[in-house]
Amino acid sequence: MKGINKSMKRPVSIHQVKVKESKEAKVVSRKTLLECQSLAKANIPEVLKTLEETRTQKNQYQFYGYLCAYFTSLYGHKPGLYKNMLVKEVEEAKCDQTGMYLISVGEHETNRDHGMVQMSLTKDEYTWFSDFLKFKHCLPGGKKSQHFFFNSTSTQLKNLPAYLREVWKEMGLPETPTFTDLRTSIVTHVKNMLPKADRERVANFMCHDIQTADKFYAINLNPAQASETKALFQAALKGEDTSVAAENQASTSSKRKRKAGEEDSLSEGSTTPEKTKVMYQ
Structure with missing residues (x-):
């Protein structure tokens, strides 16, 4: 009986796919x-x-x-x-x-x-x-x-x-x-x-x-959803990280850039060239 049941799985699955189509x-x-x-x-x-x-x-x-x-x-x-x-x-x-x-x-x-x-x-x-x-x-x-x-x-x-x-x-x-x-x-x-x-x-x-x-x-994905899924495949092959961690990393990188920009503006506003050189060193 187990063998008969196993042999029916594929035909039943194919039938279900055809019904959904x-x-x-x-x-x-x-x-x-x-x-x-x-x-x-x-x-x-x-x-x-x-x-x-x-x-x-x-x-x-x-x-x-x-x-x-x-x-x-x-x-x-x-x-x-x-x-x-x-x-x-x-x-x-x-x-x-x-x-x-x-x-x-x-x-x-x-x-x-x-x-x-x-x-x-x-x-x-x-x-x-x-x-x-x-x-x-x-x-x-x-x-x-x-x-x-x-x-x-x-x-x-x-x-x-x-x-x-x-x-x-x-x-x-x-x-x-x-x-x-x-x-x-x-x-x-x-x-x-x-x-x-x-x-x-x-x-x-x-x-x-x-x-x-x-x-x-529910039916298969519509063209827009399939296109979005395709983009995820491409991102995976290119090594692009679409996870939440990537978003956090981007946010951290942005904060670092802003901080560096603030330091640059402070150094540019200094009236003593020697101090400016020391800061850059």
Whole structure:
């Protein structure tokens, strides 16, 4: 069994590399993500108003699709957050003095390691949820359902990826990314743009750690990062020290030069030539 396990390591590693390469081709640009958030934010109030008037499943699923597009393009949350979200958890959302709301969902696949998965909302964003709950009981299956995202049989809604794709096309955005594509994109942009300390905070909010992100989500270096790394290789071959010690040495050298300059200025200002000669000797 050990021999079989060892023989599988190389094929598995090659497969993982190919999977990451395929993800790289599907990374959604920061511009597209921001455009998605802007369009979804503008459309959600109108879609919610239409849903309240018509109370049809088609408009209900459209509303769900826009919510998923908006918050997933922002936080990169998995679909499990939405399908497991309870009405009780939405109603018990915490609000601070600044008017920000926090919805905490207890049921998700990594709750043992990371606790509840959370979603931060502004007052307007939370209004989308609270207004929906006002007429939820009038929708098919809404009267008995304990979940915020539900179907006509009062059970969890599991077809969220399809509704995400539909609203993505409605907004006229390029390609049709999945939840995984959006999550991978968010993690990749976080890795490329934020320092390590901020990356850890973002990873905790997304209910994973940096090692998980680097192994399963983060993509290869971008051209700028690769160029910086190349410069480090060249510095090593040329014998240039880029460490903190080199910076301290440069600082010490600079202080010595300033001190020598001060001594030179004192000697030049002397009125006695003999003293000047003695100092130089």
